Amino acid sequence: MLDLIVIGGGVAGCSAAITARMRNLETLVIYAGGGALEKTQKIYNYPGVPAVSGPELLEKLRDHAESLGADMLHALVTKVLPMGQSFSVLANNEVYEAKAVMLCCGTARVNPLPGEEEWLGSGVSYCATCDGMFFKGKRMAVIGGSEDAVEEADFLADLGEVIYFQERKHAIDKLAPAIQRVDEKPVSIRRGDGHMVVVTDKGEHTVDGVFVLRPAVALTQLLPEVATDKGHLLVDQDLMTNVPGVFAAGDMVGNPLQAAKAAGEGTIAAISVAQYLRKLG
Numbered sequence: 001m002l003d004l005i006v007i008g009g010g011v012a013g014c015s016a017a018i019t020a021r022m023r024n025l026e027t028l029v030i031y032a033g034g035g036a037l038e039k040t041q042k043i044y045n046y047p048g049v050p051a052v053s054g055p056e057l058l059e060k061l062r063d064h065a066e067s068l069g070a071d072m073l074h075a076l077v078t079k080v081l082p083m084g085q086s087f088s089v090l091a092n093n094e095v096y097e098a099k100a101v102m103l104c105c106g107t108a109r110v111n112p113l114p115g116e117e118e119w120l121g122s123g124v125s126y127c128a129t130c131d132g133m134f135f136k137g138k139r140m141a142v143i144g145g146s147e148d149a150v151e152e153a154d155f156l157a158d159l160g161e162v163i164y165f166q167e168r169k170h171a172i173d174k175l176a177p178a179i180q181r182v183d184e185k186p187v188s189i190r191r192g193d194g195h196m197v198v199v200t201d202k203g204e205h206t207v208d209g210v211f212v213l214r215p216a217v218a219l220t221q222l223l224p225e226v227a228t229d230k231g232h233l234l235v236d237q238d239l240m241t242n243v244p245g246v247f248a249a250g251d252m253v254g255n256p257l258q259a260a261k262a263a264g265e266g267t268i269a270a271i272s273v274a275q276y277l278r279k280l281g
């Protein structure tokens, strides 16, 4: 049982992990990708680090968190389950447990396709490594949301036949030659007679399984209990959400979307977690 699981390894998540470790909390950071910083060429207003590139700042933040003993895991979190006074966090089909959770997932917004959540676990999967073997020798559709999906599609192509849709434009030059690229926009997923159907703007494609591989998960899927307002998480002054033990920091909490603000909130939220855990006993 960990003290804290931080979901997101950007500025807010790393900052939270740094302060959590200074408070001696057993901390795991689970991150799916580089977040906003990875797309930022140069930041000129981050205190103490003038004219730093986004990826360089990200590396410094992660090294700092790790050097203080935070564990970093590269994986997509698909579910947070409140379990009374603790939480189960599902990432890549493994379950991690902690007394508190912090959401630092940035601005990545996901609008699930109609039918996607309905058939999740029975024809739709978010994880190629976890579920690929169930479709060995079968026909699969990959709906890719970012370049990270390409590697997973290549893995699936070793198991069976794969057709690839781009939900958002991204580089696909590393797709295995055997994978069929379909230049159509997926609009929904439904179940047919013993198979799945990807409905696009131009037609329908029948497959055995559908892998939706995005770098983020809809909040309605991740933690539906959490309250939002106009797309941002609602938090109190300690940065705790309406779910006791679930905290949030950074762009998820709202404007201004700035790195220094995300770092500050990560620190505040980590101190709040320490106080919350002390009260919990």
Ligand SMILES: Cc1cc2nc3c(=O)[nH]c(=O)nc-3n(C[C@H](O)[C@H](O)[C@H](O)COP(=O)(O)OP(=O)(O)OC[C@H]3O[C@@H](n4cnc5c(N)ncnc54)[C@H](O)[C@@H]3O)c2cc1C
Binding pocket: 007, 008, 009, 010, 011, 012, 013, 030, 031, 032, 033, 034, 035, 036, 037, 039, 040, 041, 042, 043, 044, 045, 046, 075, 076, 077, 078, 104, 105, 106, 107, 108, 215, 216, 217, 222, 249, 250, 251, 252, 256, 257, 258, 259, 260, 262
């Ligand atoms: C092009 C651009 C330029 C910018 N320029 C500036 C600037 O000059 N100055 C400035 O202060 N700010 C700037 N910003 C904004 C700044 O980068 C953000 O405010 C800051 O990075 C937010 O930090 P965050 O930790 O909240 O989110 P992010 O840094 O976006 O981190 C989110 C993290 O959550 C992870 N994640 C999301 N969902 C999941 C999940 N389900 N499971 C696991 N991990 C998940 C992501 O992979 C990522 O690691 C810029 C942003 C952009 C895009």
